[in-house]
Amino acid sequence: MSLAPRAVLVHRRTEYQELLARHGTHGQASFFLGGRGRSIDDVLARHDRAEQAVRAVAAAVPLTWRQARVERADLERFLFGPEDVVVVVGQDGLVANVAKYLDGQPVVGVDADPGRNPGVLVRHRCADAAALLRAAVSPAASVDALTMVEAVADDTQRLRALNEVFVGPPGHQTARYRLSGGGPDEAQASSGVLIGTGTGATGWLRSLWLQRGGVGPLPAPCDPRLSWFVREAWPSPATGTSRVAGVLDRGQSLRLVVESDRLVAFGDGVESDAIELTWGQSIRVGVASASLRLVV
Known part of the structure; x- marks a missing residue:
């Protein structure tokens, strides 16, 4: 029964x-x-x-x-x-x-x-x-299957979010990392990386998109893809700025290898539930296998 x-x-x-x-x-x-x-x-x-x-x-x-x-x-x-x-x-x-x-x-x-x-x-x-x-x-x-984003660290820590995942410094310091996936590797120093869904495209993700001049469409809430942006990438002899935005389709991921003392990854603005990362660790962010089934 x-x-x-x-x-x-x-x-x-x-x-x-x-x-x-x-x-x-x-x-x-x-x-x-x-x-x-x-x-x-x-x-x-x-x-x-x-x-x-x-x-x-x-x-x-x-x-x-x-x-x-x-x-x-x-x-x-x-x-x-x-x-x-x-x-x-x-x-x-x-x-x-x-x-x-x-x-x-x-x-x-x-x-x-x-x-x-x-x-x-x-x-x-x-x-x-x-x-x-x-x-x-x-x-x-009748439901809308809203795409979610998932971050998985190399030590099996993971989190899912409906709007976006932020990977960056826990305070106002500069985050240092090596970015790969969907293109050549690049060492970067920035204020962090934001990877978001179509649901999140009405909030934080949209503000970064507008700062970039609104080039290219953001995903819709049910689109199985993500948009990502690097915040305030800093050019130097050791760090580049050629890869600061992109799109991830299902099955693709963005990989960051930590090259500073401490980075965090958290979803939907909830900093109290964050993944802690340190030197040499890596994290992959991509489309989550699960979606949110919102009744319409």
């Missing part, structure tokens, strides 16, 4: 909850914000909308299903099952936060505060949750 589907509601603490955790009471939080020219009323209103959205989605889960909730800070300790339907209630970035912990489970993105989010990944409203949950477990479910 197969298990009933489980709806896993993913959410994050609101600004109001974070203020209470820091200041203890509503009054103290209000005093803190008031001293900085802000009103707690707006913060509380957003909190109420977020809480109402989570309650509405929870109420839409079929009675025969199981249900669980997980806060963003606890994602790395939560065990997702193959029968799960993941419902992200919040902002677009929360979908990226959960993506690397999944293995093919369908994801429904629900916008908790319409009008404040772009809605690229949280495309739906709370009122649509019941229909979307039923559709997610249907064999004919």
